[in-house]
Amino acid sequence: MKITIVYDNVVSRPALAADWGFACLVETEGHTLLFDTGAKGAILLGNMEKLNIDPAAIDAVFLSHNHWDHIGGLADLLRIHDTTVFLPASCPPPENAANIVSIDRPVELFENGYSTGQLAGIEQSLVIRQHDHAVVVAGCSHPGVGAILKAASRFGTVTTLIGGLHGFNEFSLLDPLKTVCPAHCTQHIDEIKQRYPEKALAAGAGRVLEV
Template sequence: MRRAPPVRFVIAVAVAISSGVLAADAPLITLTILHGNYIHNDSFRAEWGFACLIDGLEKTILFDAGGWQCALRPNIEAAGIEASAIDAIVLSHVHEDHIGGFACLLPLPHDTAVYVSSSFPSNQHDRFEVPGAIIPCADGPTEICADAITTGEIDGPVIEQALVLRTASGLVVVTGCAHPGIVAIVEAAQALFPAEPIALVLGGFHLADSSETMLRTIARRLIELGVERIAPTPCSGDLTREVFRELFGASYLEAGVGLVLEL
């Protein structure tokens, strides 16, 4: 994937690999947060919602497409990314702050695949059907490419799917808004690859209305599950970030639009 030289911040996430757990040729990947309400790099625009680009695998994947005010397009340009290089788009759930920016990506290459879960309303499909695009729908986990798989649908107040990446550092779980609960999503990811460490959980945690007591319980449970690094983004809430920052300590990452993580 070609990139212009953008102004950006890069955080290298170095996590010890358990002996024999991950293949020696596990890929090194780059995650770029392209949409959200927290700013990491002033060259980018803030907007409620989420989008994250994953680069370095067999396919370049966009997870979620941000909100309807189309901050996604200028943020893609600020990152020096060519939208035409996106091979696959994975949508976590139906809410507009995660799919509303899709139209801003058009036109897309004819072979770009759009992945939605089977419960995604069929009356919404037309908005994603650009000429030649494919919309594979599956109840269970779906492989996007080698080392990238969806969790499949996870039940909750809003049905949602997350993306699990296998990297040289361990598993990376990327979540849109975590309506089913961030613990449930991490447990679903862990069930796919039970022998592999969870290097990073990044995305929206949907905990803005949670009490401090509940937030501490959730954070401690994630630590018990072996989550090594945590990066809450939109839908998480300021108190969530404060509590997680305290409990995860140096393992907490300040996530915002324009953040680039190399794993």
């Protein structure tokens, strides 16, 4: 599985634009999913172009939660490629989306791809199962990293966590993981890297993770 960070507060590749928000492209065998859309469509689409990502190749958009820095680029994307949008039940449906799937409870989106369901009434996370383990992509982790990992564990043993972790500081929850890539709103990125130098990966727009 390949995950490319398209939108983040910092860049991994100098040619890309940094901005407050998050989006990443998740490519599995047979499925290509855009997780969140950042804050601004121009930056989202501009970074995608520089990364040679064709919007038409996106099978679906997965929105983690209804905050401007995660849904802001959706309208511009849908204008050029109207695709399925998986969104948490608390997120109002976008007016220009033809196919909307509102999610409340844990559900299989496609083979080996799942939503944790809407947690704490606000946010869902994406889970990709690979054999007996699971990769989790989180938007901001508003429900808490512990709650997200617990919800994701029903689909497999979680080994990888990628995305925004907000004020998360229960660092022992990361002990069982093999890889963590803190991005976007994570307040304690430096401490996570110091505590887990062998498993913590830098994020930034343009970063490609093979997991």
